[in-house]
Amino acid sequence: MSAVDLLAKRIPPKSANHSAESASRCAGNPFQESMLRLLQTPAPPLEDPDDIAIDPPPAIDPQKLADIPKIGSLGEGVELFQALNRNIELLEGLDELRYRAQKLDYLKKANEAKRCDHLKANGVRCGSPALAGKEHCFFHAQFHNAEYTLPLIEDKRTLQLAYMDLAKGVSMKTISIDHGRLLLQILQSAGKNLPDIDWQDGYQE
Numbered sequence: 245m246s247a248v249d250l251l252a253k254r255i256p257p258k259s260a261n262h263s264a265e266s267a268s269r270c271a272g273n274p275f276q277e278s279m280l281r282l283l284q285t286p287a288p289p290l291e292d293p294d295d296i297a298i299d300p301p302p303a304i305d306p307q308k309l310a311d312i313p314k315i316g317s318l319g320e321g322v323e324l325f326q327a328l329n330r331n332i333e334l335l336e337g338l339d340e341l342r343y344r345a346q347k348l349d350y351l352k353k354a355n356e357a358k359r360c361d362h363l364k365a366n367g368v369r370c371g372s373p374a375l376a377g378k379e380h381c382f383f384h385a386q387f388h389n390a391e392y393t394l395p396l397i398e399d400k401r402t403l404q405l406a407y408m409d410l411a412k413g414v415s416m417k418t419i420s421i422d423h424g425r426l427l428l429q430i431l432q433s434a435g436k437n438l439p440d441i442d443w444q445d446g447y448q449e
């Protein structure tokens with residue numbers, strides 16, 4: 245069990261009953277009363293930098309940690325309790341600082357990265373981060389760098405497959421509309437010149 249756990253056991257959760265009980269027990273002892281009030285004050289939120297204690301936290305004496313089970317009254321533990329809290333706050337604060345510094349670094353790098361050059365239909369540039377060494381983002385690179393090779397058209401079946409590939413390419417935007425139009429004309433011409441055979445069924449005399 246850690247020192248903090250031990251102390252937490254010794255200082256039960258604050259409740260209305262407990263406060264009243266403690267107050268009556270400590271009645272007439274101004275020192276203990278003020279310590280109790282201090283303990284019952286909620287800790288300031290870490291998010292507000294103005295509320296964070298900026299002095300270095302007090303060092304924790306290992307002997308005092310070892311002596312926690314011997315603490316006989318609430319008042320005796322208050323100083324150690326505050327010192328532990330301040331040290332925990334410092335560690336948590338440093339973690340948060342490291343996280344924010346890293347985030348700032350990532351944001352800076354993202355802002356420096358080259359942006360996609362693709363112009364959308366409304367004339368606005370895409371602006372997503374471009375692929376390393378490329379002009380476009382992953383999505384638009386497929387559109388701009390698409391390499392469509394015409395399949396061998398030997399019968400109606402392969403012509404149909406070529407039509408389907410073309411339609412898929414245009415709908416997935418891996419083939420531009422203009423390029424698609426040209427390919428469609430080529431396929432239509434190829435279709436007109438097809439011999440009336442189906443290689444899959446074999447040559448029919």
Ligand SMILES: [Zn+2]
Binds near residue numbers: 360361371372382
């Ligand atoms: Zn893009």
